[in-house]
Amino acid sequence: MENCTDINSTLQNGILLFQLIVYIPVLSFGFLLNTVAFWVFCCKLKSWTETRVYMINLMVTDCFLLFALPFMIYFTKNKHPIDDLCFAVQMIYFTNRPMSIYIIMLIAIDRYIAIIFPLKAKSLRSPLKSASVCGCLWIIQIIYSYSQQKFQESKEKFCLQRHSTEPKYLTLFTISFGYFIPLVIIIFCSVKVIKCLKKKMASSFHDTMLIQKALHIVSVNLCVFTVCFSPVYITLLLRFIAEVAKACSLLSKLRVSILIFSCLANINCCLDAFCYYFAAKEFKEFSSLLPTCILKRSKVNQSQESQQPTEEVTL
Template identity: 40%
Template sequence: MEKRNPSVDIFLITLLTCVFTCGTIFNSLAVWVFCFKMKKWTVTRIFMMSLLASDCCLLFTLPFRMYSTQQDWHLGNSWCNALRSFYFMNTYVSIAVITLISIDRYVAIQFPMRARTLRTPKKAALACGIIWLVYIALRLYHIISIERSSSESKICFRKVTERPLVLSLYLTVFGSCLPMVILIFCSTQIILTLKKKEKTSMNEEKDIKKSISIVKTNLAIFLLCFLPLSTGNIVRFVIESVSSDCSLIKLINDVVHVAQGISDLNCCLDSICYYFVAKEFWEKVSLFPRFKN
């Protein structure tokens, strides 16, 4: 299980290098904008700051992940578990916050009058705080369980046991697949609502098309980043539960490892999809009562 796949390692070191470079630039710009240029704590700013924090967790782990693709792990299990916790903060917290952003847009467009009371900075901060506390608690529980039962390993950031992990399945189903369904529903409803809106001018029609393009792009990138990983985790759990073929298990682990690398693109694409279009989305969708977001 701990034998390396050179092709996978080359792909990952190349991908992670690009993600680290672009992610550092984009997220540094986001820190500058959200920490020093924006003074008022709005719903959008709170969501973006939470998303930014989770992306920074991933960026912190990338040098160690690149090291682990080329060298045996000699930094100890405790440090490996801590780094993996930072990594998974990005994966699942990002999914949860992106889902909240989609729900926020859905509520503002579908229920514009009720959104005045539902969309408040305090409620947004509370929702983000709950998400962070839940996943921090889950990771602490997982770390304690691993350190009690595991021995030193030469590999980090990769599953090294053939035993199916039930916790991983639960996280995939409830932390990724369920939010994905919610995101698809909210995005679809937003698009349908915008398409049904009566156009009164050419400019308004252009604004609607641009807003629809933003929603579609956000959804497409979310699926690109997280659908392969979610599918891979479920398939791996099924194969490990019913098969004892070591070569097949190793193959699906390589596939999941590649899918994890692809999901890391989210760290860069968050900036493009949310930091730079959030303001434009709300300014361009002038078809409904405006809200300070």
Template identity: 45%
Template structure:
């Protein structure tokens, strides 16, 4: 069955991408550059939270820089520039997912096991974790792209695997499902721990409620942004062989729309993580008043 003409994006999808990606690009760059300025220049002490947040902001910035190319790069020919840009696009998407998962796991350890956390957590270990993730993601994406491009050059800025294979299935499992399980488990356990606190005053109760709302907002944003995309990948994987051209066209449209939703996450991270952290808020006040933040005010985010 010849369905080769179904892989190209239709005009309506391209218009939607342009309408959404242009404001997302400018808003995301401003917010993430502001976050980087605060985390890299205004704080006096490198903490675990600061290291993870800085890496997340860098990841989101690098991802945002690929969006204009995704809009203008309309060729079906996978030249060298396209290969580099597409690799950066997927590396930073899944690097963002893994960093969000690690932030949740770091929160869980700090809240659930505060005494043991002193031995498990440290800025150096956080930096090593981030470095390991960068090496791992770059290696996996480059190897996957090389193996898939050898079989099928495909279309620029589409899914890493363009045919049903172990690679596309691994994206769903390792790139989303396992991080989702870890994120959900850690978030639920933290909420349980916070709600069980007794003999708290009114101020502390308000802080606990705020922390719970932040955790729920982070988890909800993660699910809304990334679940549809990986459902689309899974549908594409299981229906690739038997689906009719019309069905595959519907799946392809769903994949494009889900990708738009996932790509917005690089802008939403600023609200879900940077601007709700105490470190960022204290440094932002300092940035406005031009007074240096005392070292003892570097606090952890819940």
């Protein structure tokens, strides 16, 4: 079972070449786009909004991930021992990738509340509440990543190269709460928002155009998130199943797949930069539509209240 996860040198060189092809453009455009985004969100915007809080947090996670990528290439090529440098890079990587997913989930929830519950949105949403939620998530994720890395130190010899074939049940917890549960929440919120926008606020041509643009943004964000993260987390789940089943022949193939799909997942830290502008513009345009929705909701509530006495008499 010791050689189950070994990769031959030819395949190793192919993976390194693939990483270089993917990561060099991601690093170049990622740092440029995130620098521009940082300047816009921190220097050009005057008022603090929920969107601004989430975008700055997402930008921070992406910058940390970009910082870790060169080390990921080096650790893939070389059997680097688990030392302080390795521990720091692993902490950065395994803290910020889940945080990126959680913040995207928070953006979806915030959008869901703003569109589905416009009357309650003012009491449920605020920049301070958004910052508090992000702060709590950062603390929880840092503590969890630290404890996970400390536990793994005694199990592995080399940095970011897992050779043990013993199933880690903590991995199942990480996969579930780190991706699949956020994915279900994001899909639920996005589908509900899409259905709501299709039904309401199409009284004018201007509103219809805004709704179509919003639908496009929500759909694209959902597709990008699913395409980037699903392959690597599904493969991690398959590796866990293979370890439980002692399927040695599959483990080396799954390790190669994880390295390749991790590249696809890390592309998201560059693609997020394109979402900064669209997400901010989306919420700005939604705000012009919300009064219409609130007015419609108020009329519906008033008509229901006027009908209540009659209904009570009938009952």
